[in-house]
Amino acid sequence: MSDFVFGPAPVRAIPVQGIEALYPVHRIFCVGRNYAEHAREMGGEVDRSAPFYFTKSALALTATGATVPYPPGTADYHHEMELVVALGAALFRATPDQVRAAIFGYAAGLDMTRRDLQAAAKDKRRPWDTGKDFEHSAIVAPITPAADVGSVGPQRICLWVNGAVRQEAHLGDMVWSVEELICHLSTLYHLGPGDLIFTGTPAGVGPVCPGDVIEGKIDGLDPVRLAIAAPE
Template sequence: MRYVIDPPTLPSIPVIGREERFPVRRVFCIGRNYAEHAREMGASVDASAPMFFCKPADAVVTDGADLPYPQATVNLHHEVEMVVALKTGGRDLDAHQAAEAIFGYGVGLDLTRRDLQAIAKAKGHPWDVAKGFDHSAPVSALRMASEVSPGAETEISLQVNGTLRQCGHLGEMVHSVVDIIKTLSTLFELKPGDVIFTGTPAGVAALERGDRFHAELQDIATLDGKVA
C-alpha cells in the first residue's frame, strides 16, 4: 500500500530474552487503583466504577532513552505502575479469557503534568493534556507471562536519585489485572498490542531536570532513566 506521506513508525517494547519486540497498538491506563494514592490526591475510590484514560501509543519510551522535560508544565509528576501487555483481545471477556490474553509484564511511569491536571479538574475538563503528552509513558522491557506470575506480595517501587519515593504491593490494587482487562473489554474491543498501566501506589511527587530514576517490579522488570 502506498501513502501520501510516510507512515509513522510503529512504537514497540523490547521483550526480555527475545530478539523480537512487542508492537504497541494502544495504551490504556486506570486511575485511582490504589486507595492510598487516591487519598493523597484528595479523591476517593469507587470500586464499582473504575476510571480509565488513554495515552497515545507513541508516548511510549523504551530502551533507556532520556525523557525530555515536557513543555507547558512546571510540575511533572512520576507515577510508577505495573504494565501489562496483551497478546489477544476481544469484547466482554470472562476471567479466564482475560488472564489468557496477557503476553507479559513490565514496569513503567505514568508521567503527569500535575499543574495542567489540577486546572482540568477544577474546570471539570478532560485530563488529556495532563496525561497524554509526548514521552509520557516510559516502559521497561517486558517479561513474558509464561515465565512469571506477579502476585499480591509482589512489590513495585520507584527511586529518584537513589531515594525511595514510592513503594507498594500489587495486593493493594483495588481492581486486579484480570478485572481491569475484563472491564476494559466491556468498553473497547481489546486487541493484540494493547498495553495497560495498572495504577500507582502512594508517594507521587515531582521530577526535575537531571533527575535519575529506577523503577522496579520485584523479580520481574526494572526501568532506569534520566529526565533530560
C-alpha cells in the first residue's frame, strides 16, 4: 500500500433523494451564457455556434443550507441560480439517447461568482478561475434521480434574496438543451460518473452582502439555500 506525505482530501459528495448512499463528485463543468437574457445583461450575446465552458474544483462544493463567509478578494459577490445535471455513466462522443441514459439525476445549484474578478479577467483576456473557482462557490441541493424528474423544459427556475425575487425563468429558455450541452461536452472530454454539469443561469444575477439569505428553487427538485456571513 502506498503512503502519502499528508492525508488525501476527503471525497466531496451530495445526498440523493430516496437512498442512503451519497453521490461522489469527480469534476464540475459549468456552461456560460446559456440564457440569452443573461448574456445581454452581462453586455454580450450568445455565440450560437457552440456552447462554452469553465470548470470548478470539487473543493468548491458546499452543501445546501450552509452559512459561508463573504469571500476574500472581492467587493462584488454575485448569485447565479442553475440546474445541475449529475452523470452516472461514461460518455464520449455521445448521442442524445446515450446522454439521457447516462443522467443519474438533477439538482438545484448556485454558481457563486466574484464578479469584479471575473470582469477584470475578461478585460485582460485572462482565465476566469479566480472569479469562478473558489471555496464555497458551488452550492448543490440533494440530487433527485432522473426517473423522478421526467423531461426538462417546463420547470420554473427562481431565486430569492431575503425573500425578494431576483431570478425567474423556465428551463426551456436555455439556448442549448441538457442533451445538446452534454453531447457537445462529450466531444471534448471523456465524461463519467461523478461529473456535474451546471447548465447556465437566467437573467437577474446580482450582488449579495453579509447577512443575506439566498434561496433557489426549480420545480420538482429540492431547493438550495445559502446564508452569507461576515468576511474572515
